[in-house]
Amino acid sequence: MKKLPFWPTLIVGIAIAVMIGLGVWQMQRMAWKEALLAEYASAADRPAISWPQVPDPDALPLYRRSGVTCLEVTGWRSSSGRSASGAAGWVHIASCRTGAEGPGAQVVAGWSQRPGDPAWRGGPVSGVIAPDSTHLIRLVASPPVAGLGPVQKPSPEDIPNNHWAYAVQWFLFAAIAAVIYGLAVARRTRSPSSA
Structure with a gap:
C-alpha cells in the first residue's frame, strides 16, 4: 500500500x-x-432619541424614532425607490447642515415620480433612523416634507x-x-x- x-x-x-x-x-x-x-425589531417600541451628531459605527441606533433641525440643505441626491404604497419612483435625500459641530444629517425628505430636487430648504423634521451606505445613518422623514409623498417605511426585515x-x-x-x-x-x- x-x-x-x-x-x-x-x-x-x-x-x-x-x-x-x-x-x-x-x-x-x-x-x-x-x-x-431582534434588537432592531424592538426599536420602534422604544422612546425617541436625539439625533446622534457622530454615530458610533458599532452601535448604530437603527429604526429608532428621532428628529433633527435641518438649518440648511447643502445638497440633494435622488435614488430610485418606492413610495409607501409600493409605487416605483424617486427617493429624495437632503444633506443638511445641523450646526457648527458634527457632520450634519442625511434626511430622506420623501418620494416623488420625478428625480428633480424638491423645493424644501430645511426646518425641523422627525422620523425613523435608517441605514445609509455612505453616511451610516439617515433620517426618513415621517411625515414627508415639501409636498413629497411618503417613502416605503424602513424595516429591519430588509436586512439580509x-x-x-x-x-x-x-x-x-x-x-x-x-x-x-x-x-x-x-x-x-x-x-x-x-x-
Missing part, C-alpha cells in the same frame, strides 16, 4: 480545516445577526441574514474537497507502481 503524499495531504487538510472554520464562523455570525435583528446559507456552503466545499482528494488518493493507490 502506498503512503499518502505528505505535502498534498497537508495542503488539502489545511484547506479543509479553513473551510470548516469559516462555516463555524458564519454560524456564530448568524447568532449575532439574529440578536441584532444569509449566514446559514454561507455556513452550509463552506461545509459543502470542505466535504467536496475531502471527497475529491480521497478519490485522487484511491486512484493513485490502485495504479500500478512504476518499476
Whole structure:
C-alpha cells in the first residue's frame, strides 16, 4: 500500500480545516445577526432619541424614532425607490447642515415620480433612523416634507441574514474537497507502481 503524499495531504487538510472554520464562523455570525435583528425589531417600541451628531459605527441606533433641525440643505441626491404604497419612483435625500459641530444629517425628505430636487430648504423634521451606505445613518422623514409623498417605511426585515446559507456552503466545499482528494488518493493507490 502506498503512503499518502505528505505535502498534498497537508495542503488539502489545511484547506479543509479553513473551510470548516469559516462555516463555524458564519454560524456564530448568524447568532449575532439574529440578536441584532431582534434588537432592531424592538426599536420602534422604544422612546425617541436625539439625533446622534457622530454615530458610533458599532452601535448604530437603527429604526429608532428621532428628529433633527435641518438649518440648511447643502445638497440633494435622488435614488430610485418606492413610495409607501409600493409605487416605483424617486427617493429624495437632503444633506443638511445641523450646526457648527458634527457632520450634519442625511434626511430622506420623501418620494416623488420625478428625480428633480424638491423645493424644501430645511426646518425641523422627525422620523425613523435608517441605514445609509455612505453616511451610516439617515433620517426618513415621517411625515414627508415639501409636498413629497411618503417613502416605503424602513424595516429591519430588509436586512439580509444569509449566514446559514454561507455556513452550509463552506461545509459543502470542505466535504467536496475531502471527497475529491480521497478519490485522487484511491486512484493513485490502485495504479500500478512504476518499476
